[in-house]
Amino acid sequence: MDHFKERSTRDYFQKKLYTMEELFKRENRCIYEEPAFCHAACPLGLDAKKLAFFIEKGAFSDARAMLEHITPFPMILAYGCDAPCEKACRMNEVGEGINIRGLERAAMYHGSPKGGKGLFKFKKKQKAAVFGSDLFSLFLAGELARKSYPTSFYVNQKDAISLLKDCAPFLLKDDLVNEAKRLENMDIKILYSSNLTKEFFESEKDNFDIIATSRSFLDMCFPNDIPNKETLLAPISNILSSQDSNPSVLQSIFDARRAGVSVDRISQGLDPASSRGEEGSRESRLYTNMNEAIPSNQIYEPENGYITKEAIEEASRCIQCKCEECIKHCVFLQDTGKYPKKLTREIFNNVDIIMGDHMMNKTINSCSLCGQCTVTCPNGYDMAEICLDARENMVSTTKMALAYHEFALLDMLFSNNEAFLSKPQVGYEKCKYVFFPGCQAGAIAPDAVFKAYVDLSKRLDGGVGLINGCCGAIAKWAGRTAIYEECEEQLKNEINKLGNPLIIAACPTCKKTLEEMLKIEVKGIWDVLNEIGLPKGALEYDRPLIMHDSCSARGDSDMQASIRKLTNSLGCTLKDVPYNGDMSECCGYGGLVSYVNKELASKMAQSCTKDEDVPFISYCMACRDRFAREKRESMHVLELVYAAPAGNPPDISKKRKNRLSLKRKLLEEIWKEEVIVINPEYKIVISEDVAKILDERMILEEDVYSVIEAYHEDGSAVYDEIDGTLTSSLRKGNVTFWLKFKKDEPDVYIILGAYSHRMKVRVRYE
Amino acid sequence: MTDNKVYYTVETGDNLICQKCGIPLVKTEAVFEYLNNSFPVELPACPKCGFVYVPEDLALGKVLSVEKVLEDK
Known part of the structure; x- marks a missing residue:
């Protein structure tokens, strides 16, 4: 019976479930956290799936806040972007992809701007100057202002509307006015009607720590100085400018974003080329089961954009790409409310805990180890193996309570x-x-x-x-x-x-x-x-x-x-x-x-x-x-x-x-062996209702007989004078069984109820 | 564990009699033990033979919940 010795909560053994390398390898198979295809395709990292989610719920202001967070001039993005997200949309396979730019425009038209003054930010010490007007310089000026660099923006246009018109000629009139207002409300010192010559530049540049220019201005001042592809820093002049001389709208915005990162690196005295984090579009490993997608076409977008109803309708076409193949038909995973990667990490941590509550024990023991997830998962995630490994680990470190199994x-x-x-x-x-x-x-x-x-x-x-x-x-x-x-x-x-x-x-x-x-x-x-x-x-x-x-x-x-x-x-x-x-x-x-x-x-x-x-x-x-x-x-x-x-x-x-x-029966009828059955001297009566209780409480009839047997021999019980019942108990293995009964005739016991507990009980100071 | 502390008390009515000794159960200092932990309690017990009575609602209520907490410690 050594296998059934209860553990002690005071044993502090620990054994790693997996090495970190093994853990990452397993976790990496779960693609639940992978971005949607539209999200991965966007170099700016706009989560179009979330945008569509907000709009479908009618939360236009939340959608607008997403856009305003991602770029200083969202309307220019919504009109001018070449939208790799729309090309990546999986709905293209069964009909028409989602009109993501249309949804962006709807978010801007129907959402309210974010209220409040925002966090108080200290101005940075380094001063920045942006010379010349193109989309890159406009967006970079916006980025730098958002990063709290005191920014001066030298342009030859006479006002904001002309500046916006030159940079983004595709904007509708109202949008142009709105984006011009947005520019004017930014914390940027705009010097309109500047005489943008090389001499002017030479006279001004020493007042600033960081210099950026439009590409045409760079070409004029430093004709052979081509900015680096990643850092956007021109090696000779140390000026930030766009890499391509004729970039697309999205490329300009993306270049401005990356130039902003370079500014941060330079201002901290760091190499602008290193530790830049993840930039640009990427491949998503997400799996989306398109069998369940209903084919549909785009909702027509009028010239002045969707009304709210139309935008909601268009957004509701989005299937919210996600991989839940394993969860769809696994009651266990549904019950945990977690996807395998998250569950694995929590199980790993649970096994790692030496002292304290092991919150995942019941979960680890609730997997049916059936292996369905391994078949339904496009990458063959094996949750069963992880749960079984955890069980074996817990048994080997005495962390597994006997009560479970x-x-x-x-x-x-x-x-x-x-x-x-x-x-x-x-x-x-x-x-x-x-x-x-x-x-x-x-x-x-x-x-x-x-x-x-x-x-x-x-x-x-x-x-x-x-x-x-x-x-x-x-x-x-x-x-x-x-x-x-x-x-x-x-x-x-x-x-x-x-x-x-x-x-x-x-x-x-x-x-x-x-x-x-x-x-x-x-x-x-x-x-x-x-x-x-x-x-x-x-x-x-x-x-x-x-x-x-x-x-x-x-x-x-x-x-x-x-x-x-x-x-x-x-x-x-x-x-x-x-x-x-x-x-x-x-x-x-x-x-x-x-x-x-x-x-x-x-x-x-x-x-x-x-x-x-x-x-x-x-x-x-x-x-x-x-x-x-x-x-x-x-x-x-x-x-x-x-x-x-x-x-x-x-x-x-x-x-x-x-x-x-x-x-x-086998022994008697096939092998002709006599089997001796010893019947007890007493009779036990168990009604159907009591049998049901015994089944629910996992108390065997055998246990009932053991308690009665012990009472029969010893007579220990509590007699209740009110209802005339007897209650007796017996410790059997790790469980104390209690039986409530009445004696009908001398040797007939009518069982009225039963319960059990695993704790031992005794009188103190005995 | 401090000896004077009592985690749980079951009041003993005068209807419970020890069947073996024929005397009423009295509120007695007892102790629950599980997985190397112990909890002082007061339960009805026979003053003569020491038979401790754990009522059904206590076993399936408090005792069960403490067992579950300790099992996952």
Whole structure:
């Protein structure tokens, strides 16, 4: 029982889940945080997806604030930009892309300017001067003013309107006036009607620390001084100017932005070429599933722009590109509200904490380890592996509380001890085959297991042994490698005793686990039945069914095909549903979710069976059981093959009884061994309502008997004079069980209620 | 843990009798222990045999919530 020693919160062990390199490598596979294609294409970094989001919600002022944040003259951008974002829009693939510039204009027309005075900023010490007027110099003057450099702007135009008209001739009249006002409201000293000659420049330049010019002015003063492509700094004159002599509007704005960065670097005495951060457009690794996009065309934009209704309509065409492929059909990820990259980092940090609250423990233990995310993710993100690694890590550092998985682990040990059976076929010492039905088959459909063994042993030559127990999956899912290794040793010994036969598994999880554990090929009973044909008396089923593929069959197309061949020979018609095969969702049993997070496990089973009123057929007994528990008609294929319907889903106590009864029946009827059953001297009465409470609270009938047994011998209990009930308790392993009961006749106990706790209680100073 | 501190008290009615000793349970200083932590409490117990009674609402309420907090420490 050493495996079940409770941890101490005062043990301070720590083991890194992954190296930082490994962590980054894993996180990097998740592309949820990647920018939308329109956003990535914009050298200025305008998040057009967010802009469309704001406009769709009618938040025009928020959209306007985004534009005003990105550039000093948003209207010039909205009219003059060559819009790489619109070319990158994925809607182009199914119709027309979004009219992003139209939305920018609508934001400027219908949004209010940001109120308030903003933060008080200290003026910078370095003084800047901008000579000459083109789009680059205009935008750079705006950038420098926003960066709080005292800026002088020398232009030959007589006023702001003429200046704007020369720089951005494409602006409409009203917009021209508005942008001119914007310029005049900026903290820039504009020197209109300046005589922009080289002599004038020479006389003025020494008054400033930073000099920028229009490209034509640079060419006039320093004809052979070409600015650097990245820093925009001309090497001879140390003047900032645009690199291209005839740049596009967007290029001018982008150059002005980059020149602004150079000014910051220079004013701090740093190399303008280094540590500039990420600049310009880039490739996005985002994946957007266009199958769900509805094709549509742009809303017509009149010359004076969209009215609000039209802008909202146009913005609502935006599909808000994002990759949520893994989240769409994973109830676990939906429940966490996190995407894999974020979840991975939080799990990593959780494992890293030595002292304090481990907030992610329940989350780590709530993943069904089904591997659906690995299939749905375009990059194959494996959340299951991360959760399992975390569980193993926590077990190895004693951070994993036993409470999460103790019941399941004890159930596994029950399967491999009291209920375990390993026998060669009668008349054989060594066998060619061994039937391995799996613990859940015996627990849920014992008759089908019995009949299957009888059938296989009759129809297969060379002897068919039987190993009825757990394959070790439960210990593996719980991250308890020591228990898993013990199981491995036990199974290896038994298989060896039977002459290393070919294992015929009736459960996809057993097949997968045993193949990994024993490094041998394991055959599914479905393959055997396809080879030898159906037994006599197999039930034919003429109603349509939905095949629910087991998560352990993910990636195993042979197994999936073999099962369909078998159901086909049973006459079943399978209804096609989108999420089966490799994409199948978990029923909620995988990864022991149903023990750790019952509500989530229920949601998982409901998600698998939602919108369908057709019965489900499965080849995994756990799936069959989980669906039946959610009141959905479901069956295991062996129930049809062996005409052995398992009926209503058994509760936790019945599952144990079924395994014991199966073992007894097999021993008595096949191996003709006498099984001695000792019945207690007393009788216990458990009503249906109480049985339900026991099931919900994970209290076994066996535990009830233990408490009564102890009371029967010792007599310790509390008698309540008001209702005449007795309450007794027993510490069993790590749990104290309490039982409320009445004694009807001398040896009849009527159970009224039960509860348990893991804390130990004792009198002080005893 | 200070010896004088008591985290939780269950008042003992006079209806609870120790079945084994035939005497009423009395409010007694007791202690809950879990994962190497202990909490002094006052619970009904038999003054003779020391049988401590943990009522259902305490077990499924406060005790369960403290267990969960400690399990994730």
